[in-house]
Amino acid sequence: MRILVTNCNTTEAMTKEIETGARAAASPGTEIVARTPKWGPESAEGWLDSFLSAAAVLDLLRTTEETFDAVVLAGFGEHGREGARELLDVPVVDITEAAAHLAGLLGRRYGVVTTLDRTCGLIEDSLHSAGVDRNCVAVVGTGLSVLELRDEERTESALLTAGLRARDAGAEVLVLGCAGMTGLDRKMSAMLDVPVVDGVAAAVRLAESLVALGLRTSRAGSYARPLEKHRAWPGA
Amino acid sequence: MRILVTNCNTTEAMTKEIETGARAAASPGTEIVARTPKWGPESAEGWLDSFLSAAAVLDLLRTTEETFDAVVLAGFGEHGREGARELLDVPVVDITEAAAHLAGLLGRRYGVVTTLDRTCGLIEDSLHSAGVDRNCVAVVGTGLSVLELRDEERTESALLTAGLRARDAGAEVLVLGCAGMTGLDRKMSAMLDVPVVDGVAAAVRLAESLVALGLRTSRAGSYARPLEKHRAWPGA
Amino acid sequence: MRILVTNCNTTEAMTKEIETGARAAASPGTEIVARTPKWGPESAEGWLDSFLSAAAVLDLLRTTEETFDAVVLAGFGEHGREGARELLDVPVVDITEAAAHLAGLLGRRYGVVTTLDRTCGLIEDSLHSAGVDRNCVAVVGTGLSVLELRDEERTESALLTAGLRARDAGAEVLVLGCAGMTGLDRKMSAMLDVPVVDGVAAAVRLAESLVALGLRTSRAGSYARPLEKHRAWPGA
Amino acid sequence: MRILVTNCNTTEAMTKEIETGARAAASPGTEIVARTPKWGPESAEGWLDSFLSAAAVLDLLRTTEETFDAVVLAGFGEHGREGARELLDVPVVDITEAAAHLAGLLGRRYGVVTTLDRTCGLIEDSLHSAGVDRNCVAVVGTGLSVLELRDEERTESALLTAGLRARDAGAEVLVLGCAGMTGLDRKMSAMLDVPVVDGVAAAVRLAESLVALGLRTSRAGSYARPLEKHRAWPGA
Amino acid sequence: MRILVTNCNTTEAMTKEIETGARAAASPGTEIVARTPKWGPESAEGWLDSFLSAAAVLDLLRTTEETFDAVVLAGFGEHGREGARELLDVPVVDITEAAAHLAGLLGRRYGVVTTLDRTCGLIEDSLHSAGVDRNCVAVVGTGLSVLELRDEERTESALLTAGLRARDAGAEVLVLGCAGMTGLDRKMSAMLDVPVVDGVAAAVRLAESLVALGLRTSRAGSYARPLEKHRAWPGA
Amino acid sequence: MRILVTNCNTTEAMTKEIETGARAAASPGTEIVARTPKWGPESAEGWLDSFLSAAAVLDLLRTTEETFDAVVLAGFGEHGREGARELLDVPVVDITEAAAHLAGLLGRRYGVVTTLDRTCGLIEDSLHSAGVDRNCVAVVGTGLSVLELRDEERTESALLTAGLRARDAGAEVLVLGCAGMTGLDRKMSAMLDVPVVDGVAAAVRLAESLVALGLRTSRAGSYARPLEKHRAWPGA
Structure with a gap:
């Protein structure tokens, strides 16, 4: 595959x-x-x-x-x-919905810890349209930009703080709200003693x-094949 | 202005x-x-x-x-x-939110009539994130593509059918769910005897x-100015 | 007009x-x-x-x-x-719904600052029935009665405190939850650096x-003309 | 008492x-x-x-x-x-909330049958603010005005039709959505074979x-005693 | 009876x-x-x-x-x-739904104070399926196990703390979230100056x-009589 | 494993x-x-x-x-x-939540087809507490009891009817709402031209x-280990 x-x-x-x-x-x-x-x-x-x-x-x-x-x-x-x-x-x-789906199997309520606060709204909307927002109690920003995640020490500390805020809001499971955080899920899980789900995984x-299971996207309704038409893709 | x-x-x-x-x-x-x-x-x-x-x-x-x-x-x-x-x-x-905002001032429940059924989900999500979905009782497709709207007779007939379905669902006001329908709002309003709101207007x-009123988009939180960074715009 | x-x-x-x-x-x-x-x-x-x-x-x-x-x-x-x-x-x-409609165009979430705490429930219910409550994150009282608003200094200070609480709850836009506060919207906006909407305006x-736009209240359904009947208006 | x-x-x-x-x-x-x-x-x-x-x-x-x-x-x-x-x-x-409270004890979902369609929105809002709307699946009008309820035969027939619509919507219990219908609850219950709750009772x-049980309205918050002030009651 | x-x-x-x-x-x-x-x-x-x-x-x-x-x-x-x-x-x-039904008649929002935090989720789900969760603003645990409730002094103190947290969350009425607390409702009501509802009562x-009122559980739909079938009850 | x-x-x-x-x-x-x-x-x-x-x-x-x-x-x-x-x-x-999680990845809205109507409420409540009910548009009974599912022909026909009703309600994906329906998912998918998810799979x-992925149930909060206590299991 x-x-x-x-x-x-x-x-x-x-x-x-x-x-x-x-x-x-x-x-x-x-x-x-x-x-x-x-x-x-x-x-x-x-x-x-x-x-x-x-x-x-x-x-x-x-x-x-x-x-x-x-x-x-x-x-x-x-x-x-x-x-x-x-x-x-x-x-x-x-990866947004994927993490939420698995988080939902591990605890009654989950929370998301992510990068800048300005991305929280995007995540909330994405969880909503994916239909997995009901049990999400918090989407918490760390104040770190995506590219600052390379600084591991600072990232760990910021994630810990954000994770504790999510826990206080009732999260029993945490979701890492950014791609490219390989390995941080396990560290954070050990520190906070809750399951931590990485979206990519x-x-x-x-x-x-x-x-x-041989399951494919439904073509009935929303996700029907795009209509044939002229689409001017940029640079194409 | x-x-x-x-x-x-x-x-x-x-x-x-x-x-x-x-x-x-x-x-x-x-x-x-x-x-x-x-x-x-x-x-x-x-x-x-x-x-x-x-x-x-x-x-x-x-x-x-x-x-x-x-x-x-x-x-x-x-x-x-x-x-x-x-x-x-x-x-x-x-124009999506705009039409919904005015519709909300004209009746207790409103509905949207639009083009192809495949666009209904997009509209529902847009109304939700704009915070004006609560009183929307139906988003009804006409089965017409955007470019078919040039055929006025067919469009009017299809809109009428869709409008009646929205009325049956409890809509007291209708919203025209497509740009470029100038004039159709008044015709449809006359036919169905309910206010019809055009989003562009x-x-x-x-x-x-x-x-x-001197009101501008809030820069606090979600809609802060974009961060300075490299963005490769296509063709640029 | x-x-x-x-x-x-x-x-x-x-x-x-x-x-x-x-x-x-x-x-x-x-x-x-x-x-x-x-x-x-x-x-x-x-x-x-x-x-x-x-x-x-x-x-x-x-x-x-x-x-x-x-x-x-x-x-x-x-x-x-x-x-x-x-x-x-x-x-x-x-003015309640009006302020909320415009606030919804200026930020992803808004809050209301108002007079006595006892009026908060009324405002919440009014925003709900108007269909604009979804993006309201807080209705915060100042503890001031309506007639105490004449004391400008005290009012400003109380509104500032309430505004900060709404901001903490995620409000990116504020609504002044009382009529007769002309001028306070601009002052408050300057102090808190967010748009502030006055309902009357x-x-x-x-x-x-x-x-x-030639739009009138729908007579289909909820807001049909009152039935002819005997209504004993007081004093009439 | x-x-x-x-x-x-x-x-x-x-x-x-x-x-x-x-x-x-x-x-x-x-x-x-x-x-x-x-x-x-x-x-x-x-x-x-x-x-x-x-x-x-x-x-x-x-x-x-x-x-x-x-x-x-x-x-x-x-x-x-x-x-x-x-x-x-x-x-x-x-009586609105009272009927809904008891209906909630008798089945998983309930419906309301009432007089004119124009009152349905009022009832929906009242059930919502009373916090008992979650399990209400339908508020159905009979098209009868309040004073027409004196015509028993017509009322029974209209209520039956409305009751069947509520049943189709999933109602397992019905609420009579008007005062002054004494006796109709039992008749309707017999006809439709579901419990029918009268609000007055x-x-x-x-x-x-x-x-x-010695329980009184809370004075903490919303329902505090009215403030002393000048209220010009009509005719007073 | x-x-x-x-x-x-x-x-x-x-x-x-x-x-x-x-x-x-x-x-x-x-x-x-x-x-x-x-x-x-x-x-x-x-x-x-x-x-x-x-x-x-x-x-x-x-x-x-x-x-x-x-x-x-x-x-x-x-x-x-x-x-x-x-x-x-x-x-x-x-008793869960019963307390919530009466609480809803006494204030605009209510809260529940209960035993261990681990039971809060059960209570929230039960209030939801009973259709009376809308106006519940908090379910607060005391950290006491059910059997520790026999220690009256500790129980009173813990309930008081939990009650204050519920009040802060907006509760105008409190519900005692455990059976077998006879008498505590009145004590707590006196201490916190809000109505306190006991579920058993x-x-x-x-x-x-x-x-x-001659009302019985609906047999139409969810609560139809159990089907005749083999059920192996334990020990039977 | x-x-x-x-x-x-x-x-x-x-x-x-x-x-x-x-x-x-x-x-x-x-x-x-x-x-x-x-x-x-x-x-x-x-x-x-x-x-x-x-x-x-x-x-x-x-x-x-x-x-x-x-x-x-x-x-x-x-x-x-x-x-x-x-x-x-x-x-x-x-299997209830599992089917819903996968269904959510395949279409914007899904529906469940199940056995007797009396089980629909159970399924709705289970989807809700699992946090995956938002995008479920219908839970439709076939009128067949669990044990009648052995009659393949009747089952297929009944599922088809129920599936069409779910489609009409907007379902783009279907979930088989009963265990032990192996093979029926593929047949039904072929007949209705939508993905059909089997919960067991x-x-x-x-x-x-x-x-x-090394993920285990959270022990923080709701699903903490059961307390040590006397539990009289039947027959034990």
Whole structure:
């Protein structure tokens, strides 16, 4: 089975980290291929970035000549999910919803810890439209930008603080609200003594499950194939 | 006062219709300038189109050299609204929310009649994130594509059918769920004997109101100015 | 265009202030006429006052011999709105909903700062029935009674405290939850660096917009014309 | 124990019917006193009537010189409830909420059958603010005005039709959405084979229960005693 | 009238306390019979206990040879309610919902104070399925186990702390979230100056009311009589 | 990896079918062990059965001497899930929530088709407490009892009818609302041209995913280990 994992930003180093995380989570027979959009923001932090990222990721998906059994969208809280489902015949799993789905199996209420506060609203909206917001009690920002996550010490400390706030709000499970945090889930789980779900790992396993069970995106209604029409893709 | 009205698709004829509608709705001293994105779909019908459109409209907004007092986004149910609010210092009003806001002043429950069924979900999500979904009892598709709206007779008949379905669901007010339907609001209102709100007209008036009252988008929280960073805009 | 603005209490000085605020917000060609109910409470603070006020305002509306193009109900959180819509053929805009509608265009979440804590529930219910409560994160009382608002210094200080509490709860925009606070919106906006919406101003502009667009209250369903019957109005 | 039951309209014959129903439902030691407001609408059908009725009933309550152990407000879906709680030191039970409370004990979902369609919105709002709307699946109008309920045959037939619609919507229990329908609950229950709750009966029993248990309206927060101030009651 | 009150655990002393409380609340002509399940947990604190308790209480109900006019289930937040409604032809009232129903008549928002934090989720779910959660602003644990409630001094102090937290969250009325707290409602009410509702007392009065009004559980839909089938009850 | 799959009823033939379905869905290295409760109902249809089943399944889980890496609860809409999470140190996945989680990845709205109408409420409540009800538009009964599902022809026809009703309500994905329907998912998917999710298959894959990712039930809050205390299990 081959799964395409798309980064939501143009930072190659982050694509690598996502790839590493995805591979660590994948089943033995699964091949993980990670790709970076050709254009877009170097990091996605806010709606402007997110809409730019969504179009760039969709552009990547429509122009890729390789074939895959499933696609994982590795942008936490970012837009694009529903468009990818229209565009592709294979299952599409977004890391935001994936983490929330697994978190829901591990505790009665969960919380999300993420980067800048400005991304919290995006995450809340994404969880809502995915239908998994009911048991989410908090989306807490750390004040760190996506690219500052490379500073491990600072990141750990900030995540710990945010995690405690989520716990106080009633979270029994935590979700790491950013891609490219491989390894931090286990550290944080040890520190806070609650399960911590990483979206990339969750999405890879969910994508594998859908493929194994022969389940594909519904074409009835919302995610029907895109109509034939003229679409002027940028640069094309 | 100058208001920029952006079409969400690349069809110039539709930009013209939107411009006509906006001008008809504007106050005497208001100048309306309508613009078409340089790239994107020829019509927006579904999430793929909507995300492509959102990036294209944002690209248009960031590259325009003219200055405006407010911006109206003339894509019903389309994405981009929040990104435009981050990007611009002037008020941004989306026709989806605008129509819903005025509809809420005219009856206890309202409904939306729109083009293809596949756009209903987009509209529902847009009304929800704008915080005006509570009193919406139905979003009803006509089965017509955006470009088929040029066939007036067929459009009127389809809108009538959809409008009756919305009425049956409890709608006391109707919203026209597509830009470029100038004049259809009055016809439909006469046929169904309920108020019918056109989003472009509503948005122009709301944008004027915000400007007149000196109100601007909050920079505290969600719609803070975009961070300085590298964003590779397509073709740029 | 002539707009009638009704105070919800019998305090003439407050009617004057409301009139001043309404005039400041109105478009050049709009004539503002403010009226005081002939009976009712000297200030509306709680349900008893609100129901008494509602009947008194409706009595004023049914007995006025002048004609108007629209009516603005200047009682924040007070009852009566739906009755006025049944009674009158012209658009009716309540300052509670009006402020919330505009606030929703300026930020992702808004909050209300108001007078006594006992009025918070009234405001919450009013926002709910108007369908604009979804994005309201806090209704915060200042502990000041309506008539104490004349003490400007104390009012400013109390509003500032309440505004900070709303900000902490996630409000990106604030709404002034009382009529007759002309000028305080700008001061508060400057102090807290968020947009602050005054309901009277918002309602005047929304009423003008409805009139300009030829939109009237729906007579289909909830706000059908009152049935002919015997109604013993007090004192009549 | 003495319970005051207030009609919401000025029709004495209806007060009598309400009194009869209340007495039939009361415990042996309970004295029922029914009163008619001195002014107001001859029947309450819509918001205009309801606000007029609310003030009239509150006027009745504040001017009565008798003492009671509890008050039952016998207007289904009508306003006034919260004002009465502020005004009085004894428990206040509204027939709308009372019927819903008991209905909730008898089935998983309930429905309301009422008079004119225009009252449905009032009832929905009243159930919501009372916190008992969650399990209500339908509020169905019969098309009959309040005063037409005197025509028993027509009323039974209309209620049956409305009851079947509520059943189709999932109602397992029905609530009679109007005062003064004594005896119709049993007939309808027999015809439709579901429990049918009459609000007056329910309210009398709930009022007795509160009195027996020594429970009174909370003065902390919403229903604090009205502030001392000048209130110009009409005709006073 | 005879009412069966079932304890949810096997601790006889608690059954006695519940019986005392029920008798104190009952009308003169009502006979209260309290029973203890033959098996199950000595106290119900969490889902494992609650499901074990539910089956044990249902076993008690199906095997009792006595006849009753109504049944009160005296386990706060415990499962079993809907099963008892299927099983029995007489009304069934659970103390969780009963307390919430009466609390809703006494203030705009209520809160629950209970034993261990681990039971809060059970209570929240029970209030939700009973349709009375809308106006509940807080379910607060005291950290005391059910059996520790015998230590009166510690219990009072813990309840006071929890009650203040509920008040801060907006509760205007409190509910005692455990059976067997006879007398504590009045003490707590005096200390906190808000009404405090005891579930056993509330349930007894509501059960009496249903019986007096001839209302029985609906057999249409959810609570139809159990199908004839083989059920291997444990130990039978 | 060893996964225990528990039937919710005592019908061995159904346990076998569930086992077959689970094995067909499992990854190569996964061993499936299916077990039948020693007591309980022969089929679970309604709350009485469900509570009896919950205790019986929990009894099975606490007394099993084998060790497993995860447990799948194969009762659609049945109680017990949260108790199993308290009791066990390994992940617990219920087929109700599992099917809903995967359905949420395949379409914007999903529906459930199930056996008797009386089980619909149980399913709705289970989806709600699992936090996956938001995007469920319909739970539709077929009128068939659990044991009648053996009649394949009748079952297919009834499922088809129910599936069409769910589609009409907006479902883009269907969930089979009963265990032991192996093979019917594919048939139904072919007939209705939408993805159809089988809960047993979904739960097995989700359980495998949790184990593979090292994720376990949170012990913080709701699902803390059961307290040490006397629990009189029946027959023990």
